[in-house]
Amino acid sequence: MDAFIQPHQYHYIKQQVKKIVSAQANSNDSQVIQAVKEIAMEELEKQLDHLSEEQKEILSAIQTMKDREDIDPFLQQLKQYVISFPLISEKQLQKAFPKVKKLKMPDLEPFDRKETVYLRWDDVSLNKTFMLIPKDEKLIGVQGQLDTTQQKGICSLCNGLENVSLFTSAKKGQMRGTYSKRGNYICKDPISCNQNIATLQLLHNFIDRLQA
Incomplete structure (x- = not known):
């Protein structure tokens, strides 16, 4: 799959991921945690409009995160889809x-x-x-x-x-x-x-x- 995420969007995704992990660390209410996850996905889809179903599937992995140890592997996997700042001539x-x-x-x-x-x-x-x-x-x-x-x-x-x-x-x-x-x-x-x-x-x- 071609890269489809701009660098600033990648940073935004990181922010949303940290919100989800923080919610899970600070709340035992499954409904609250699920609400945070759903809001994060909605915000991501607004930021990255015109996503294909395959692209949405890649981002949906954030909903399976449980703790901080899940963040780095997810972001490293996601990074292959980030569009690099261009080389300057x-x-x-x-x-x-x-x-x-x-x-x-x-x-x-x-x-x-x-x-x-x-x-x-x-x-x-x-x-x-x-x-x-x-x-x-x-x-x-x-x-x-x-x-x-x-x-x-x-x-x-x-x-x-x-x-x-x-x-x-x-x-x-x-x-x-x-x-x-x-x-x-x-x-x-x-x-x-x-x-x-x-x-x-x-x-x-x-x-x-x-x-x-």
């Missing part, structure tokens, strides 16, 4: 950042592409942070500077409570030669950030704010 990078000269190709080695929703990396030589964010079947390029200091806070991209730093980007003003800066607090660690993302909405809102 130099041409795609140039298209996403047409005005950036001598931009180095990002190192994908640290990333599990099946758990990568968006790509973020630092280019030390340019003293900038770059992102490639999926939107409308395209990869949108975002660039700016990520502050070296960090604090505990809510990330604008994943809504997780993590160590965050201020990301600022410049936008041309209406008058020639003027710029305005936009700032958002985002996770210091892009891998943790990706693993928290269960919906693309915050990523798209982030892009919209920068482009407004």
Whole structure:
């Protein structure tokens, strides 16, 4: 079977699985546990619309879970159906950042592409942070500077409570030669950030704010 799950949907499935296992650990009421399972399946089918019966059957295995030890084997099995974040060519990078000269190709080695929703990396030589964010079947390029200091806070991209730093980007003003800066607090660690993302909405809102 072909891959049919996007990385953010995979993270959403993980969240639902943990809810089911938590309900079973904290309740002895079989009706409550069954209700949690049914709600989880309904939510998954909303998130992953147009599922075939075979695809639904794969996801239905979450209803057989009994404890935390069942989570990892299920997720490993499910991972083969996750669509990997695409490998980036130099041409795609140039298209996403047409005005950036001598931009180095990002190192994908640290990333599990099946758990990568968006790509973020630092280019030390340019003293900038770059992102490639999926939107409308395209990869949108975002660039700016990520502050070296960090604090505990809510990330604008994943809504997780993590160590965050201020990301600022410049936008041309209406008058020639003027710029305005936009700032958002985002996770210091892009891998943790990706693993928290269960919906693309915050990523798209982030892009919209920068482009407004």
